Amino acid sequence: MTVADLIKFIERKGDAQFDQEVISWVNATPDNLALYSKTKAKHVIDTLDSISESTSTAENYADFVKKRKTRKKSFRYFLKIASILIVPFLLSTYIYFNFKEATPESAKIVYSSSVKEQKTVTLEDGTVIWLNAESKIVLDDNYNSKERRLKLYGEAFFDVVKNKNKPFIVETASGIRVKVLGTSFNIKSYSSEKSVETTLVTGKVELYNQKEDKALITLSPKQKATFSKKENELAVTQVNIENNIAWKSGQLIFDKTPLDEFALNIERWFDIKVVMKSDNFKGYSFSGKIEKTNSIQDIIKVLEVSSNLNCIYTENDKTLLIQSK
Incomplete structure (x- = not known):
């Protein structure tokens, strides 16, 4: 992470994904946090300097002590000097309370699409995900450590990079889990709809419910599993794949x-x-x-x-x- 990236974050000029990447980096090590704090402190001073007289901080402070100018000017320069000392502490506190969801115990990375929008996301393992309108995936920042697990809200198509040592698991709000090693498939799991649909394009997927470790069913290509939320029933049918994933196009x-x-x-x-x-x-x-x-x-x-x-x-x-x- 460069200083330029940190300033971009400080000035809030990046998108949500960029902000999350910076937050994760800042919280990764004490050295990263220290660099961020130092960069923020310097940026605060530089910003103050851009709207004040073109003299140095030390000269202004010495002049303040010597001449005792008006309270308004004194207070302004007091804040300039004090900011150098207290900004790192305040920033550490700010990051803790405002980004505490990004700590190792509960760090979350979120990718989402709005109404009318379709979005493509590439994860660190190379897996590509297409999000349909009004959809969201949520994953921990330890994704791709022992396993690759995420939660889906809405609809998404997954093209998963194969890794036999790290299964790829998609959890839905209904409790249905989809587990694969490497394959391509579509899941439709909107809270407003009566069912959860999993359509397999290539490879193999296993479906589980929230309470059991034994697979409910294993799908083959061109099969769709439909889980009825109300009846708590699962049905499998042969389908036209193109019809089910046409939204991508x-x-x-x-x-x-x-x-x-x-x-x-x-x-x-x-x-x-x-x-x-x-x-x-x-x-x-x-x-x-x-x-x-x-x-x-x-x-x-x-x-x-x-x-x-x-x-x-x-x-x-x-x-x-x-x-x-």
Whole structure:
């Protein structure tokens, strides 16, 4: 970590991932913390100097002692000198209380995507993860030590680098765990949806529940495991892989998808609110393809042509109302 990187962090000019990398580095060793404190202290003084008279700190302080200028000026220079002494202590305290989640016992690294956003993340072992809209992965800073474990909230596609000595484990909020050595697969685990889906593309994955160490099932390529949260049941089906991972390429492909599930996907992808005027519509299903580049009006046309529905979109509150014709 360079001094330039530390100043970038101090000035809050980096993104969330950059900030987390700096925080982890600062907390790694006492020497790192000392360098950060020294850099911060110097930066504070340099910042003060840029808005004060172009004379040295020592000259100003000597002048302050000798001439006893106004209280306002005296107080300002007192703060300048005091900052040199107390900033390292304050910074250590600041890092402890503000970044205490980054200590070895509870250090967390978070990668997330917002509504409408898809993001690609490469982990230190070379594993590549694609995050769908409104998704998040959380891993400890000891990731890739004895094992490679993380938590998923939302949907992600994983292309895992093989390492037989360090299994790759994905935990979901529902309690389902997916364990692999090296493979590619997709997990869909949104809290707002009724099920957790794991689709295997290549290799082999094992599914576990939260309380047991024995695998519930082992998937083969082109198989999808669907865990029903309410019924606590697991079902396996053969699927078209491309349909399940098309979101990576900017497409949503639906095959007899319940209308309420379709609505959740549209909300995440287009940052709108879908309101169904009747509960009876939840029995409807939708088949078709939605492109990321489609407009809301395009989606309305697809819905109205494929079903006996009438859709009204309100731009002001970004709400799509679905009702019968």
